[in-house]
Amino acid sequence: MSDGRAAPVFGGESLLFLTDEQLRQGIEAMFFAYRGFTADPDRILADMHYGRAHHRAIHFINRAPGTTVTNLLSILGVTKQSLNRVLRTLIDDGLVESRVGTRDKRERHLYLTDRGRALEARLSDAQRTRMRAAYREAGPEAVAGFKKVLEAMMDPEMRRLYARLKDGK
Template sequence: MSDGARAGTSSGESLLYLTDEQLRQGIEAMFFAYRGFTADPDRILGDMSYGRAHHRAIHFINRAPGTTVNNLLNILGVTKQSLNRVLRTLIADGLVESRVGKTDKRERHLHLTDKGRALEGTLSDAQRARMRAAFREAGPEAVSGFRTVLEAMMDPEMRRAYAKLRESGA
């Protein structure tokens, strides 16, 4: 079932980094790091009555202004009902604006209001600060490896979504 234990014995190159133990450490690193990754925004959101789901919605609306509900659904990988609940509160609280599509009036295009952008900034700053500290501590080469592995770990569709955002962003 698992070929990891034999990893060190094959071919010329060292495959010791593929042993089950190394993989397990990778798994645990992912677990602990993700906790750190979400800790700061979670703290901020906890004070308001928002959660991680609101953060995710705000992040991607900010990243791709005018995106449709369906688009967001695919990126976030949740159900319509789940997203709608979050979106409804964000719109009611005046953080997100929903505009009827010009060419296709069935679509709703989502934008952050000034208030929404303000919260996005607060959350992003907190999360970026931690990411920046980690990147700086690890150095550019480690960061490059970090991104390579993460990208390889994604589902193919997510990889496409990620690549698309990268293009549009930089």
């Protein structure tokens, strides 16, 4: 299995990696890994009165400063009411700034304030530290495969959004 050619089946390519057992392992790996993935930021957020939803908003505002509410909605996949509640607290607490659009004054463009950027840095440092350790342990080839499978797992629309973000919009 390690060379991808073990026990040739159906035209010379192994399909052993597609057994239900392999798939179940992948499913459980996703479940347990996602717990680790969110654990560190969650601990930081728990101290303040914030949750994972705040982290997500902060992450993507930092990622694309000046993004509109609608754009953020499509990225996060929640209702505007749900997002609005989160944004409201972030704006009230002075972590996010909402500027009325110049071209289109209906739009609100979102930016992190200095304090917002500070929290973002704390959260993403914590998350990156774990990712870096995992990457280092697994090695470059594993990382390439990791991304390849994750990308293939996304809904087409999410895949498009992911690619846009990846390629610097």
